[in-house]
Amino acid sequence: PADLNDLAKKAGKMYFGTAVDNPQLDDKQYTDIAFNKAVFGQVTPANGQKYMYTERSRGTYSFVEGDAVVDKATAAGQLLRCHALLWYQQLPNWLTTGNFDNATLITIVQEHITAEVQHYKGKCYAWDVVNEALNEDGTMRKNVFLDTIGPSYIPIAFAAAAAADPDVKLYYNDYNIENPGAKSTGAANIVKDLQARKIKVDGVGMQAHFIAGSSPSYDSQLQNMKNFIALGVEVAYTELDVRITLPNSAEKTQQQATDYANAVKACVVTEKCVGITVWDFWDPASWVPSTFKGTGDATLFSAGFEAKPAVASIAQVLQGT
């Protein structure tokens, strides 16, 4: 495979990386690519650091699943984006609306974040502190934290993360915030609110789960990043993939290559876009087919580990700018 991370570094970025999930750790063909620093200089554990795996019962922490990915990445000299401290999905069963009052849930959240950030202290480049807190119209998404604590759960989370590790970058992370609009404005408002409270926030993660042929334009991606950077934060593409409406065709695969390349190029030319992470690089490991029926082929490599045209188009962008 092309040495995408080496090329990204030559282009001035900090990393080109990928998500990695635990089931793939036993597949040598997969791990030979995933933990090859020339190809991917950064890894994000796709699931193992989430709430349901790290605090299965209240106050009992386990970092086994996250560590399995983190240890391999660390051994390979790769950076880590750590993911995710608070998210409305993949919560343990005990953590539901109605089970706790305001003060108790605040303590629970603070203890969870403190334990997890301390465990990974010194290992993560960045943490996704709060993930997907917004509705499409930019208002706060209903979840157990909003229900019980109110919108201040976000500053509470960032403050706890900052206290547990003052050196790790703290990100707000979401999807459909890759071009200007109500949801991007909502993300900007989260950053502004944290800054107004003098709470540390370092970056906005744009997930970038795109659809071939309907991805945001290059120009709108550039403008969008400018809007975030104007607030004084860095940005990153954190979960890039470009799904295809099946059946696939040569034209669709070419469109996918163009869409991948546009996102990478937008990041490359934006100084404060630190890096790009794909949300896995191998089709059989992708979350897409099970979530969006009738779509798939979203990653850079086919089931047979053949590089798709998107790999070449990304490499070209990284070399050409």
Ligand code: G3I
């Ligand atoms: O852990 C169980 C395992 O015990 C069981 O045998 C297996 C059987 O299906 O399921 C396993 O849980 C799955 C889990 O991934 C771990 O593999 C869940 O069913 C599955 O729903 C879950 O999907 C993950 C999804 O988040 C959850 O919403 C995807 O792998 C993961 O890629 C995806 O990642 C999210 C980001 O965190 C946030 N942004 C969106 C992105 C895509 O949804």
